[in-house]
Amino acid sequence: MAGGWSRDGAVQEQIDDTVSDAVAAARARLPKGESAEYCDLCGEDIPEKRRLAVPGVRTCVACQSGRDANVRHSAINRRGSKDSQLR
Numbered sequence: 001m002a003g004g005w006s007r008d009g010a011v012q013e014q015i016d017d018t019v020s021d022a023v024a025a026a027r028a029r030l031p032k033g034e035s036a037e038y039c040d041l042c043g044e045d046i047p048e049k050r051r052l053a054v055p056g057v058r059t060c061v062a063c064q065s066g067r068d069a070n071v072r073h074s075a076i077n078r079r080g081s082k083d084s085q086l087r
Contacts, residue, residue: 029071031056039063 035051038044039060046060059067 031058 031054033056035055035057036046037051039046040058041063042060044060044062046057050061051057057064
């Protein structure tokens with residue numbers, strides 16, 4: 001059941017679009033190509049198990065953790081209520 005002027009299913013479509021956008025963004029950030037033996041940022045060895053588990057990896061676990069902490073997520077607000085627009 002949709003509320004207000006929206007048609008039935010509109011809320012679920014917004015949720016589905018948000019999830020699809022997040023999945024596409026995550027896939028775009030996945031490394032591609034040949035893995036590096038040494039971290040591009042600090043020069044430490046990248047363990048063979050990590051290179052096999054994540055094809056195309058270019059950073060060690062410590063450096064990647066630091067990069068992941070700095071990733072900002074999309075600020076797109078797909079909700080249509082006035083209250084959500086004021087935040």
